[in-house]
Amino acid sequence: MRRGSTRRTVLVTLLMLLPGLAGFFGLFFYPMMVTVVRSLRPEREQVGWTLEHYIRFFAEPRARDVIVLTFVLSIGATLLSVLFSILLCLVLRRKPRGNRFYRLTMLIPRVVPGLIGALGLLLLFGSRGWVNLFLLKFVPFVNEPVTINYTIPGLIIFYFWLYFPFTAVTTLSTLEALDPAIEEAAGVAGANRWQTLRYVVIPLIMPGILAGSVLTFMAAFGAFSIPLIAGGNYRPLSVEIYRQINFTPARWSAASARAMIMALLQVAFLTIYMRILRRPTA
Amino acid sequence: MSDPMIELRGVTKRYGDVLANDNVTLKIQRGELMTLLGPSGCGKTTALRCITGHNVPDEGEVWIEGRNVTSVPTHKRELGMVFQNFALFPHMTVFDNVEFPLMIRRMDKRERRERVMEALRLIRMEQYEKHYPREVSGGQQQRVGLARALVYRPKVLLLDEPLSNLDAKLREEMRFEIRDLIDRLGITAVYVTHDQAEALALSDRVAVMSAGHIEQVGTPDEIYDYPQSRFVADFIGLSDFVEAAVISLDSAGEMVTVQAKGLEILISGRRNMSPGQSVLLFVRPNDVELLPASSEAGTNVFLGEVEKMTYLGDRNDYRIVLGDGLRLRVQTDGKVRFNECERVKVYLPPALCRVILE
Amino acid sequence: MTLVRQYLRSLLNARKLLLSTFLLCFALMIYTPFLIIVFRSIGRGWFGRLWLPPEYTLDWYQWAIEVTDIVGITKNTLIIAALAVIMATLIGIPTGWAFGRRRIPGKELLMSMILLPRMIPPIAYALGVAQIFYRLQLIDTHFGVALAHVAVCAPYAILVLSATFEGLDERVLEAASVCGAGTLRSFFHVVLPLIFPGILSSMIFTFTTSYNEFTLTLMTYGKDTTTLPVRTYLAIGEGYWEVTSAMSILLIIPSLLVLFLIQRQVAPEKLVGGFKGV
Numbered sequence: 001m002r003r004g005s006t007r008r009t010v011l012v013t014l015l016m017l018l019p020g021l022a023g024f025f026g027l028f029f030y031p032m033m034v035t036v037v038r039s040l041r042p043e044r045e046q047v048g049w050t051l052e053h054y055i056r057f058f059a060e061p062r063a064r065d066v067i068v069l070t071f072v073l074s075i076g077a078t079l080l081s082v083l084f085s086i087l088l089c090l091v092l093r094r095k096p097r098g099n100r101f102y103r104l105t106m107l108i109p110r111v112v113p114g115l116i117g118a119l120g121l122l123l124l125f126g127s128r129g130w131v132n133l134f135l136l137k138f139v140p141f142v143n144e145p146v147t148i149n150y151t152i153p154g155l156i157i158f159y160f161w162l163y164f165p166f167t168a169v170t171t172l173s174t175l176e177a178l179d180p181a182i183e184e185a186a187g188v189a190g191a192n193r194w195q196t197l198r199y200v201v202i203p204l205i206m207p208g209i210l211a212g213s214v215l216t217f218m219a220a221f222g223a224f225s226i227p228l229i230a231g232g233n234y235r236p237l238s239v240e241i242y243r244q245i246n247f248t249p250a251r252w253s254a255a256s257a258r259a260m261i262m263a264l265l266q267v268a269f270l271t272i273y274m275r276i277l278r279r280p281t282a
Numbered sequence: 283m284s285d286p287m288i289e290l291r292g293v294t295k296r297y298g299d300v301l302a303n304d305n306v307t308l309k310i311q312r313g314e315l316m317t318l319l320g321p322s323g324c325g326k327t328t329a330l331r332c333i334t335g336h337n338v339p340d341e342g343e344v345w346i347e348g349r350n351v352t353s354v355p356t357h358k359r360e361l362g363m364v365f366q367n368f369a370l371f372p373h374m375t376v377f378d379n380v381e382f383p384l385m386i387r388r389m390d391k392r393e394r395r396e397r398v399m400e401a402l403r404l405i406r407m408e409q410y411e412k413h414y415p416r417e418v419s420g421g422q423q424q425r426v427g428l429a430r431a432l433v434y435r436p437k438v439l440l441l442d443e444p445l446s447n448l449d450a451k452l453r454e455e456m457r458f459e460i461r462d463l464i465d466r467l468g469i470t471a472v473y474v475t476h477d478q479a480e481a482l483a484l485s486d487r488v489a490v491m492s493a494g495h496i497e498q499v500g501t502p503d504e505i506y507d508y509p510q511s512r513f514v515a516d517f518i519g520l521s522d523f524v525e526a527a528v529i530s531l532d533s534a535g536e537m538v539t540v541q542a543k544g545l546e547i548l549i550s551g552r553r554n555m556s557p558g559q560s561v562l563l564f565v566r567p568n569d570v571e572l573l574p575a576s577s578e579a580g581t582n583v584f585l586g587e588v589e590k591m592t593y594l595g596d597r598n599d600y601r602i603v604l605g606d607g608l609r610l611r612v613q614t615d616g617k618v619r620f621n622e623c624e625r626v627k628v629y630l631p632p633a634l635c636r637v638i639l640e
Numbered sequence: 641m642t643l644v645r646q647y648l649r650s651l652l653n654a655r656k657l658l659l660s661t662f663l664l665c666f667a668l669m670i671y672t673p674f675l676i677i678v679f680r681s682i683g684r685g686w687f688g689r690l691w692l693p694p695e696y697t698l699d700w701y702q703w704a705i706e707v708t709d710i711v712g713i714t715k716n717t718l719i720i721a722a723l724a725v726i727m728a729t730l731i732g733i734p735t736g737w738a739f740g741r742r743r744i745p746g747k748e749l750l751m752s753m754i755l756l757p758r759m760i761p762p763i764a765y766a767l768g769v770a771q772i773f774y775r776l777q778l779i780d781t782h783f784g785v786a787l788a789h790v791a792v793c794a795p796y797a798i799l800v801l802s803a804t805f806e807g808l809d810e811r812v813l814e815a816a817s818v819c820g821a822g823t824l825r826s827f828f829h830v831v832l833p834l835i836f837p838g839i840l841s842s843m844i845f846t847f848t849t850s851y852n853e854f855t856l857t858l859m860t861y862g863k864d865t866t867t868l869p870v871r872t873y874l875a876i877g878e879g880y881w882e883v884t885s886a887m888s889i890l891l892i893i894p895s896l897l898v899l900f901l902i903q904r905q906v907a908p909e910k911l912v913g914g915f916k917g918v
Contacts, residue, residue: 266760
């Protein structure tokens, strides 16, 4: 290729990448930088550096509660997602009747606005909702409506409902990519269904499950609209951030500091996710 | 005649509209290596999977060692199996792979280790015990598969096209290793392949299958020399087919004269043939002899012309036209070569021209 | 022996029953929240412990449309979504072309970078966006909100379009020029029809994303640019479940329509994450 045209190709490529890069920097990177800077400035000042917002955050006992709460919700939702996804995917991979329908259903929580899902769940689990009606009618020892909304277990259920598809989708695709001959070999060698699952299938799909569960975890960790309307008095980190700017006067620096903490934690999780993906799959 | 080790009784299996196994009946004797041979889609793998239990037949029964195992799940059948794509557990080492069946059987640790090392020695891979399947070659993976299948000393070994994923040279080596191993352990084996050379080289008996049913069962010699259908004659080795009509029989009824395309050919016949009957002859291209055109005339010596000649290195492959347009494929060794358009005498040894009864 | 088979078959059927029940419960789990919203939105006098409302009415929808200016809000949502789609597609096409057709060092890294705005919860950088927009006076403008949406819409567009361009076989273009088509002709008659499905796909994805976007809108909206998600949120705060339910149904219908359109074209799994590379 002539030298001139290679240079031209490079130039054209760069030009084509420009809008994307501009968008990335302008709408994501620069705002993130603004947040970083803001988090290090004294409230409502334009100059001077300080770590007070971070220090103050970690010093408050409330801060620990917030972080613990965020982790509890995320981990709880992720564990539920993993268990449920394994069951669901083991059932779905045999392509039972209505298989396409169920696979589509699996995606519903991700394609519908989270707010609506949360609203529906609030109504469903409310004291007059169908869940309580069911419990009152069919479960013998329940005589009063059970409070599920605005509790931590309730929130975990909500998070699970919204974010399990991440785990389910990757688990299903890993499961289906498994060579059936391997399971047959285990069967011939004498392993029954459970033993095959335990010694062969689960270990082999673990990377897929992990990858999906990290996605679930990250989504749950950063969930905002759900705890905003369904968290009640429980405020995970994302809601805490928003709360800071709802004070009068708005505490932008405090909010930014919390946002930075959250962003750093998310980047850490993201790195773990990438690490899992890179690991040579069996 | 002792009880067969494995028996398929009228096994029928359908997949939707396709009849994969049609009333398949087969007896496999203790200690023999039976090969199911046939083209893709003939039902050989389906039949094998009925023996393993991966397929449940729609009709018919599977008996192993005198027990009806038709409804016994795979993991209780105590069989060993080797797969085409090896199917080793990728997340376990070679040692763990071979140990797996023993672990399932709750053998104690020390004994497990002994057995596994014994198996690894048998396949000459002791030094690879800590390797993972992806770290060893295809041939080695298949050997590990063998070890895993044999470590718990099953009475029956099933092999589903075990050599198809290996290159040609390795295939030949492995063929003898497998046969050797099976002989040493005295195990009954069922082997599935589409490669007839493999089947003829390895087996005690061969069951040739086509379109869901068994065409013929016999020793490699029987299959090769006395195919009972056109399919078998065609599938095993090369064949020339000649449609002919019976003219006369000799007094003993063993040699028969038939007529085809203006030629009178003497062939080895069968007892109940009658003049006027149409028959299908077959002869192997490398049983036909070519002589120079100036050779003496004689029974079954016909004048013909070389239509096409292909040089194959160790052999020459000819297409010869005789009589009223009878075309025969002939293969001879490379020593004497006849060229295209050359006239040549063709000799069909009567004993090697056989009749196929359809 | 046939008895054994009969027994086993009934066991198998029992398992099938168990599985069917499990799957049924799963379907219920996903769909009942929406079902209950629907009933709430058309029920009258649904107090106390009733499974279904005693009477049905469309009053709530009427109220939603009249009192909460749903028409205006829908207009806002659609304008913003349209702007976001245009901007995201304008970004997506050249970037997708570059990723799909040119060798770029560290492409995987760049791809991961592009997806970062979707991996990091928007609330983290929405703060920065809000502050910048305040300074630039972009708050409460359709353009501003749409611009904020681009941060989460563009990654989708880029992803879909780079796959589209990657799938564009060079040889088809060569064949076109051999047949005699000049650059402009081949663009309109060959390239465009081939990439059109991809562009359509990405537009649909982008539209849905912007339509449903809440967090970024919350940080950049004002009284003139209230969108359906934000208004729904405010309604939930006001506590009138019936009206909120009606609004939610109105909000959700376009999403569902789009979902049905998409699921025939694109593997829906792509919507969910687990993209290659990240």
